Amino acid sequence: MFEVKFYVKDKDMGELLKRVSNIALDIEHHYVPNLESKPNGRKVYQTAADTLEMLTNELHKRKLTQVSGPEMKKLVESVKLNPVSASHYTQSLLIAGVLKKLKKVKNTMIYSVTGK
Numbered sequence: 001m002f003e004v005k006f007y008v009k010d011k012d013m014g015e016l017l018k019r020v021s022n023i024a025l026d027i028e029h030h031y032v033p034n035l036e037s038k039p040n041g042r043k044v045y046q047t048a049a050d051t052l053e054m055l056t057n058e059l060h061k062r063k064l065t066q067v068s069g070p071e072m073k074k075l076v077e078s079v080k081l082n083p084v085s086a087s088h089y090t091q092s093l094l095i096a097g098v099l100k101k102l103k104k105v106k107n108t109m110i111y112s113v114t115g116k
Contacts, residue, residue, distance in 0.1 A: 001025075015049060028047065048092070051081065052089075052092055053095065054079055055076070055081075055089055055093060056096075056098050057092070058075060058078070058079055059075070060089070060113075062075075062114050065113055066110055066111065067099070067110075068110050068111070069086070069087070069090065069108050069109055070108065070109050072086050072090050073086040076089055089110065090111070094111070098113065098114055099111040099112070099113060099114070100114055
């Protein structure tokens with residue numbers, strides 16, 4: 001019996017599971033965010049700091065002065081992160097001082113984007 005470990009892109013996961021489900025004795029899968037390979041073959045994982053920097057750069061690149069919760073969800077999705085985690089990323093940006101609570105309009109929080 002063998003254990004095999006390899007990495008697959010999100011779009012190919014369904015096809016992979018369909019193909020191995022008939023022969024695999026047990027299937028376990030784990031999500032690995034933005035896995036990259038260096039030229040020497042070593043794997044590089046994206047850290048939380050990298051993610052915050054990427055979101056901060058995207059906010060400034062779009063020259064946004066204010067952003068709402070639903071807009072943050074779209075922004076998170078546009079940089080290839082899971083939109084379900086948008087509130088987590090928003091909280092992290094608040095703690096980092098990149099966003100500041102401004103006002104609440106019809107159950108939607110509006111944040112101002114700082115210069116950091």
